[in-house]
Amino acid sequence: MTRTINSHDFDVSLRPLFFKDNDGNFFESSKYAIVRNDNMNELGTVSNRYCPLLHTEATEIVEEELNKLTNVGAYEVNTALNKTGAIMHRSYTFKDVQREVSKGDIVGMRLRIVNGIDGLHGFSAFMDGLRLVCTNGMTTTKEFYSVSLRHYTSGMDHHAIQEFSRNMFDSFDKLMVTYKDWANEKINDRRAQLILQLLPKRMAKKSLLAFPSNADGSKWGLYNTMTYVNSHESNSKSASAEFIRINNGMKITSLMNSKTYFDMDIPVLQAIVDKKNKKDEEMENVDFE
Numbered sequence: 001m002t003r004t005i006n007s008h009d010f011d012v013s014l015r016p017l018f019f020k021d022n023d024g025n026f027f028e029s030s031k032y033a034i035v036r037n038d039n040m041n042e043l044g045t046v047s048n049r050y051c052p053l054l055h056t057e058a059t060e061i062v063e064e065e066l067n068k069l070t071n072v073g074a075y076e077v078n079t080a081l082n083k084t085g086a087i088m089h090r091s092y093t094f095k096d097v098q099r100e101v102s103k104g105d106i107v108g109m110r111l112r113i114v115n116g117i118d119g120l121h122g123f124s125a126f127m128d129g130l131r132l133v134c135t136n137g138m139t140t141t142k143e144f145y146s147v148s149l150r151h152y153t154s155g156m157d158h159h160a161i162q163e164f165s166r167n168m169f170d171s172f173d174k175l176m177v178t179y180k181d182w183a184n185e186k187i188n189d190r191r192a193q194l195i196l197q198l199l200p201k202r203m204a205k206k207s208l209l210a211f212p213s214n215a216d217g218s219k220w221g222l223y224n225t226m227t228y229v230n231s232h233e234s235n236s237k238s239a240s241a242e243f244i245r246i247n248n249g250m251k252i253t254s255l256m257n258s259k260t261y262f263d264m265d266i267p268v269l270q271a272i273v274d275k276k277n278k279k280d281e282e283m284e285n286v287d288f289e
Contacts, residue, residue, distance in 0.1 A: 008055035008079055008088050011037045012117055014046065034119060036085065043086040044119035053123055055081075055088045058115040058161075062092075062125070065165035066111075072097055080242035086118035089246055093130050097169075099176045101220065102183045107131050109172045111165070125164050127171045128249075129179075131224065183220035187262065192222045195261050197273045201280045203229055203248060219262070226252045 014032040021027060034043040034052065066075065073096030080089045090113050097109040107129040115123045164171075192215060196207040206229045214225040230248045255261065261269060 008059070008081055008085070008090075010085065011054065012043065012052055013037055014048070014050065014052075017045070034086075034117060041084055043084055043117055046119040050119060052117045053115060054117065055085075055090075055115050058088075058113060058123055059090060061161050062111075062113055062165050065162050066092065068166075069168075078242075080246075082243060084118075087114065087116045087121055089114055089242065095130065097172070099129075099172070101176065101179045105131070105183075105220075107176070107179065109168065111168055123161065125161065127168065127175050129172070129175065131227070179220065181219075182223060182256075183218055185219040186217055187219050187222060189215065189217075190266060191262070191269065192225075194266070194269050194273050195222065195255060196225065198255060198261070198276060199226065199251065200248070219256070223252070223256055226255075 012034050015035050017029040017031050017033055018026045019029055030047065031045050032048060032050070033045055034050070035041070036043060066072075072094050076093040076095070078091050078093070081087065092111045093108060094110065095108040098106050099109075100106055108131075110128050110130050111125065112128055113123070113125040114121070189211075193208060193211060196211060197204045199207055203226075207225055210229050211225050214228050215221040227249070230245055230252065261272075
């Protein structure tokens with residue numbers, strides 16, 4: 001099944017930019033605008049060395065390799081684009097490829113790719129998973145297995161994308177080792193609840209409410225609390241909601257990969273949380289008039 005929020009199938013072109021001098025005369029800039037050919041929207045500004053990888057080209061390279069794989073079953077595809085269409089997030093979920101993190105707790109394999117045609121973001125791909133117990137979307141970043149390429153003639157390497165796609169199973173198994181380590185790592189409720197408060201304020205409040213029904217005294221339980229809230233934060237299928245979930249997932253990964261918060265003394269962690277909460281309150285009370 002494929003679900004796409006806005007179409008990712010469009011072409012772009014580089015168009016010269018011009019500027020006026022003090023006398024009102026026009027001169028051609030050394031920079032170019034990246035322009036969508038279908039609606040003339042400007043996506044970014046680049047040099048003439050920029051070589052855009054279209055969203056359709058990125059997906060074709062990846063899917064050509066995915067379709068060569070055997071014994072993976074069907075995969076579900078979800079695509080979301082930002083407002084201009086310059087950035088695409090696309091995920092491939094293989095629910096038939098499963099690993100057990102702990103007894104009865106199953107995670108399905110998922111590949112996520114990101115492609116940007118704005119001059120700032122290139123192509124990247126990384127592994128994450130889908131917790132099949134309650135369809136929590138597990139979001140991981142480059143600490144596990146990834147490929148990242150810029151859109152320039154000297155830097156774009158399609159072979160690297162192909163190699164990444166072919167090695168998905170190995171990278172997924174490496175990710176499962178991390179998840180199993182988290183399932184075996186104990187964490188007391190006080191520390192877990194303080195770490196939850198380091199999330200963005202709204203998400204922190206919801207995570208604290210969800211903690212009793214998701215926590216099991218392990219780092220894995222803490223992670224499941226965060227991903228449960230992120231996955232169920234909004235039922236909206238809009239592109240903006242999808243991007244919020246993706247960005248929140250990156251914040252979750254950053255917290256989970258920070259040994260500092262899991263090793264420091266509780267009073268020190270409490271002081272960090274108090275400082276963060278005070279800053280949140282000050283931001284709410286700012287007079288913007």
